[in-house]
Amino acid sequence: MHEPTQQNHLDKVSYNDKVTRYFLWATLVWGFVGMLVGIIIASELANWRVNLGIPEITFGRLRPLHTNAVIFGFACNAFFTAAYYSTQRLVKARLYSDVLSWIHFWGWQAIIVSAALTLPFGITTAKEYAELEWPIDIAITLIWVVFAVNYVGTLLVRREKHIYVSIWFYLASIVTVAALHIVNSAEIPVSFLKSYSLYSGAQDALIQWWYGHNAVAFVLTTPFLGMMYYFIPKAVGRPVYSYRLSIVHFWSLIFIYIWAGPHHLHYTALPQWAQSLGMVFSVVLWMPSWGGMINGLLTLRGAWDRVRQDPVLKFLVAGVTFYGMSTFEGPLMAIKSVNAISHYTDWTIGHVHSGALGWVGFISFGCLYWMVPKLYRTKLHSVSWATTHFWIATIGIVFYIVSMWISGITQALMLQAVTTDGKLLYPDFVETVAAIEPYYYMRLLGGLLYFSGIVLGIVNFWKTMRSAPAPQDETVLVPARFKPSKLTDDLAHATESVADSGTLIDRLHHVLESKPVVLTVLSLAAIGVGSVIEIVPTLFIRDNVPLIATVKPYTPLELEGRDLYIREGCYNCHSQMVRPFKDEYLRYGAPSRPGESVYDHPFQWGSKRTGPDLARIGSKYPDLWHYRHMRNPRDISSKSIMPIFPWLLENKLDGSHTAAKLQALKKVGVPYQQEDIDSASVHRDRQALEIAKRLNEQGGVSLTVADKEITALIAYLQRLGTDTKVSVP
């Protein structure tokens, strides 16, 4: 074994706490912004007027900003703060490089700012939680690599032999997020701020939800489990209940999570075998999740009374409890028969928020309340404010979850209700919307409560900081027991230890649990297995997505319309995926088949039906209907909560990239011919004129509408589902 070399020698180490403090404030700033945007979009759903007719703040454009700000702004910065704080202390080393630390900090904040500067303007890839366009995707990759190098570098210069389990969770998060981001963001640029996904239809959907689900796993779960394993013991003053359990927890969790993604695609046109895989692994996932929860909670054994006094423990314990709740609910919702009800409804939104507000939010704030006094070497300004924050936030979550359960289940049951003579009980979708509107107000109230808690927390932290002495980096004296300084040394130790006289098991332990590089490779292997088995067959077995002869690529105008659909974020409220249920058949038509979306880069199946499915909307209504509906949905459907889109009737269509768009799609496999590309703009204008003439005949709309965006959108909507109308029974 590698014995301590310089047991008596003490090293002076000063931690880079300055960058940690910066990350801490970034967490708070983005938490404030992201949740404020959440409040705005919740109000927009409760009352459509809040959209104000301003394109940039309309629901479809703002909802991605909310998710990006809370996931990448709030949660990621909380992760960076906690990881940098705890890792330096666990390995008794300063962060590997100050320069890399600052590049990481400013680079990441610049990425979130660029999200805020693009998403409201409709610059989006339309892939949920991966909406940022390709130049920002590249920036994310670069900054993530900087983070990874800085982090692994810190582990390599550590002064502690063992690597504590929190660090495993952080490491697994870092490598997996890198893999997820790179695979899912593969896209072909059309212009500086426009690209199309490399994948299409069912394949795009599978990869997107492999990404989406594992973003939940490796951005919103594993980092916070790492935080749980460090900060709960710190706050209680005793080690984790079972270190052994934490190891099993780690390997089982990262191994299983990666398989569960397809549960987002039950009853869709995704191949059956992939759906079954997703379901089975989601249910199995329940075990490691609860193993982790129990481990976290039992760490408090004998110290439960402390929860009464200490807001840090309140947040952490409640956070872990919400983790237990949402990881019970999640597998339940992954069971197909439950999913048939929950999917596309507010139930999913409630589920996400019990994880996001309860687990991620509470663990973050527990850790922040712990770190702020340490990082500023003073006492928290007000413990009672922190306790108040905890209680109003908890009540807020309860309001949020309960209202979404009621709303989701109510709407699902209404939509599914069929009369004895086989007709829909509520044939008009909007009746179900009107029924759940009160719960949208209740959710808004829940959000407001949670948000006021955050504001109170921020003021508390601000006051704490103001009363603190000038902050400085913490300096400690540590025994220089173990000090590999370079990657080569690290590898050398590995071989050395094999040559040592210890037992094989000793050597294996050394390699497995104290080698960051080996640990990283093994974690990658664990997530690799599931990913490969799940994704590769879908990509390469063509039979998974049988082509349908009548399904043809979009015309140039329809394609432009589709890009407007993406720009306005219609997919945030509308699905394009009819599931094989009786009520959906009656309401929307024949179930969707994988072959119908083979030319859809990216897929537009959606994940939430705030409005009806649009997969077969084509030719259901006259063009004029859409024209009037887009101008103001209430003119047609008085109880609608859909926003108004009057600018589509006024804005000229920007057709400068039409040919380039066809060209790009041709490169990723859409069978456009060269003459289609050459004649793209002529064809586009001709089709627009036809629609303008129809609008003119049907309702006296001026022919100048021909070059407006609305004609493109109508062309697209009228195309949806029409390719297969003849061939479906």
Next chain:
Amino acid sequence: MSQPGIDLLIFPKIGLLIFVSVFLLSLVWIYRRGSSKTYEETSNLPFEDDAGTP
């Protein structure tokens, strides 16, 4: 819908099999002889920084 020659339903089975092996292996691993001391030491790592502060 399936490719001639490949029964796609084999994939869930392979997956489950691999998982069960990983799980059993990790159980054997954590209860290996002499592990208690290591885990005891490691689980106390979060508290060591308190002692070192000058």
